[in-house]
Amino acid sequence: MSNHLIRGANVLGQGRADIAIKDGRIVDPELLTAGDPPEIIAADGLVALPGLVDMHTHLREPGKEDAETVLTGSRSAAAGGFTCVHAMANTAPVADTAGVVEQVHRLGREAGFTEVVPVGAVTIGLEGRQLAELGAMARSAARVRVFSDDGICVSDPLLMRRALEYVKTFDGVIAQHAQEPRLTEGAQMNEGVVSAELGLPGWPAVAEESIIARDVLLAEHVGSRLHICHVSTAGSVDIIRWAKSRGVRVTAEVTPHHLMLTDELVRSFDPVYKVNPPLRTDADVQALREALADGTIDVVGTDHAPHTAEHKCSEWTAAAMGMVGMETALPIVVEAMNDYDFSFGDLARVMSEAPARITGASGHGSLEVGASANLVLIDPDAPHRIVPSEHATKGRNNPFAGLEVSTRITDTFFYGHRVLAEGRLTTPHPAGASWTEK
Secondary structure (H helix, E strand, O other), X not given: OOOEEEEXXXXXXXXXXXXXXXXXXXXXXXXXXXXOOOEEEEOOOOEEEEOEEEEEEOOOOOOOOOOOOHHHHHHHHHHXXXXXXXXXXXXXXXXXXXXXXXXXXXXXXXXXXXEEEEOEOOEHHHOOOOEOOHHHHHHOOOOOOEEOOOOOOXXXXXXXXXXXXXXXXXXXXXXXXXXXXXXXXOOOEEOOHHHHHHOOOEEOHHHHHHHHHHHHHHHHHHOOEEEEOOOOOHHHHHHXXXXXXXXXXXXXXXXXXXXXXXXXXXXXXXXXXXXXXXXXXXXXXXXXXXXXXXXXXXXXOOOXXXXXXXXXXXXXXXXXXXXXXXXXXXXXXXXXXXXXXXXXXXXXXXXXXXXXXXXXXXXXXXXXXXXXXXXXXXXXXXXXXXXXXXXXXXXXXXXXXXXXXXXXXXXXXEOOEEEEEOOEEOOOOOOHHHHHHO
């Protein structure tokens, strides 16, 4: 593995410094000797951040490889600056057993572009009837710590309580997709003025907010950790803020698309804007931005959801829900938070440090000497248009196609290996399936 010396990077936006990488770790530059000369990377004008960590992505494999594979998703992650991604359980078969999560874990190691951490299902088959093998998945080689039926709400309060009690024994976390099913039957978009004018069945904000309110009370009662996936309404923000003020162990995420897009876009009937939860109002977007800025919302999660053209390019009511987003997440968050006092340090907090802490992703979230060399270099002054056809993901359902953004990811280092160099993907980590042990 090559050693590297990154010269003159703006580290966390707090000042220029050199970053030395040796044997997969960040070291004091004096440890790089003339006898083993490092690769010199001129980083004038670039900002160095810890490698990004995504708590919420869909890699589709096993079973839905026509939409994405662990390899294509891993390459997409590296191109977006992510050194660790958490793969949701709604695969086929569902990741509800030790065998399936270990398969996903192994595929991620073999791909070698980012760390792939499986998220285990809360219930068998995502059916909401019986708890899955939470303990077996936690004890497996994949060491699952986050469990979610994402895409489907764990709507049974007794089952949700039991799940929270179970994961408390090993400090796991339940990541809830907050959607009361009885309030969203047949729903196609946000319930409001636009849905009424378009004649599309509405998806009320209270369907999300009622589940969050119930679950923070359950988490408080049990004393367990709860994570709220893809928060989308101002009312949800209020409930989470209230819960945190009471000391409830709740964390929350927001997606880049919910920070930028509103339900007004649905007037086009372009299914690229169809997503779960739906795009909300401008007032909701502003509340989400404020919550991310003040720490009420802890992390940005991409909810990267690739679909084939067959499932996405159809009339609105038949189209699948979801958007891709790993390769555009960081530039979009920068654009969304442009009017707020949101520093590069804040960006690192919500896209690296906090998600690594919440999920227990050791080896990520730090640029300290001695830490694993998982980091990203970005150019904050590189205007360019988003072109989905140029991306590594199989999915082309990116709602930001054609948008001009100011920030570009230039380099990604994954355990010391430069998997993205000057904006181009290179080679996987040379250690292959055993890279974490090197």
